Amino acid sequence: MFDREAYNRRVQWFQEARFGMFIHWGLYAIPARGEWVRSVEQMPEEEYLPFFEEFDPVDYDPRKWARAAREAGMKYAVLTAKHHDGFCLFDSALTDFKATNTKAGRDLVREYLDAFRAEGLKVGLYYSIIDWHHPDYPHYGDQNHPMRNSEAEKAVEKERDFDRYLAYMHGQVKELCTNYGKLDVMWFDFSYGEMTGEKWRATELVNMIRSYQPDVIIDNRLEVSGTGFGSLATDDPSPYSGDFVSPEQIIPPQGLKTESGGDLVWEACITMNDNWGYCAKDKHFKPASTIIKKLVECVSKNGNMLLNVGPDAKGNIPKESLQILKEIGDWMGKNGNSIYGCKGSSLPKPENGRVTQNGNKLYYHVMENAIGSVPLYGISRDQVKCVRLLSDGS
Numbered sequence: 001m002f003d004r005e006a007y008n009r010r011v012q013w014f015q016e017a018r019f020g021m022f023i024h025w026g027l028y029a030i031p032a033r034g035e036w037v038r039s040v041e042q043m044p045e046e047e048y049l050p051f052f053e054e055f056d057p058v059d060y061d062p063r064k065w066a067r068a069a070r071e072a073g074m075k076y077a078v079l080t081a082k083h084h085d086g087f088c089l090f091d092s093a094l095t096d097f098k099a100t101n102t103k104a105g106r107d108l109v110r111e112y113l114d115a116f117r118a119e120g121l122k123v124g125l126y127y128s129i130i131d132w133h134h135p136d137y138p139h140y141g142d143q144n145h146p147m148r149n150s151e152a153e154k155a156v157e158k159e160r161d162f163d164r165y166l167a168y169m170h171g172q173v174k175e176l177c178t179n180y181g182k183l184d185v186m187w188f189d190f191s192y193g194e195m196t197g198e199k200w201r202a203t204e205l206v207n208m209i210r211s212y213q214p215d216v217i218i219d220n221r222l223e224v225s226g227t228g229f230g231s232l233a234t235d236d237p238s239p240y241s242g243d244f245v246s247p248e249q250i251i252p253p254q255g256l257k258t259e260s261g262g263d264l265v266w267e268a269c270i271t272m273n274d275n276w277g278y279c280a281k282d283k284h285f286k287p288a289s290t291i292i293k294k295l296v297e298c299v300s301k302n303g304n305m306l307l308n309v310g311p312d313a314k315g316n317i318p319k320e321s322l323q324i325l326k327e328i329g330d331w332m333g334k335n336g337n338s339i340y341g342c343k344g345s346s347l348p349k350p351e352n353g354r355v356t357q358n359g360n361k362l363y364y365h366v367m368e369n370a371i372g373s374v375p376l377y378g379i380s381r382d383q384v385k386c387v388r389l390l391s392d393g394s
Ligand code: GLC
Pocket: 024, 035, 036, 189, 190, 225, 226, 248, 269, 276
């Protein structure tokens, strides 16, 4: 039975934090064509392994990343501990395909956790339940696997033992939950077709996680991908529904509610350009002003934004991303009170912008100029105690 009381306690900090940093980093930063490069180009493992031999992030300093996140006004972060390529940024005892066996020679996850905790941020880990490196993960005929059309793999498909993969996957999640201190978010990615729910032995997985990390919040992708809600949006969530819905590259137009109209905790994950992982040619960055307006929109609809950075192969966040983070931080420094601890208001959406609310304070984000006064309907003058410009108190 779904424990609504415990749930509301668990998600409270998350709903107040509103703004986090997503970090997609790994071997794919070397080919620099995005984190799906192996699948998109149907790249055989032997073409990808040279990147494992080469990976040497000489500039990796997660304290710089953490400072950039904090100064941007972000309150939590989520780093890819393992993406679909199967490369582990953490020192897993269950595989050799890990950062400690590269020239990096370090546990990149441990250093990230230490650095972001030191800057006062809550810390999360993204873990891909999809694994294109593991021999027992479906290859031929799988929807996404780089070798999905390989006749050679077809010949050996029947030798794969998915239970052996699940033992590996559950074992790695246990490593993350027991070797790295308190985790605030576990961000799984992603379910598809019949690869969902108990196919992952998700109830057992979630029970194990919660036994070690009772306060951690989990996303909804043990059930769906970034385009689905999952059972969290029903009145009877499954044991692996997760704690928040994770719309990807979209701000839900009408916000998100459960099927009976209840509030639904959600977090929109958004890239700064068009790629999660580092993509050297992708200079299509969103202006900070756009991202700020979208963050306001998320909060006005009771949601969070997880804004992504994709560090390069040397361990540097791209300069365009750092500039955007700085501009967002300048705005958050003056206007953060209209984001943190806020949610939507019951007022109708005003013509010229959006409203966020915290208790008896309404924050009217004027995004379009008006000729004459700026109207705000749904509230009468005698209800208004005072009006102040948040950025300078005037
Ligand atoms: C998609 C992509 C994955 C990315 C995720 C972020 O699921 O498969 O590369 O990590 O979106 O939400």
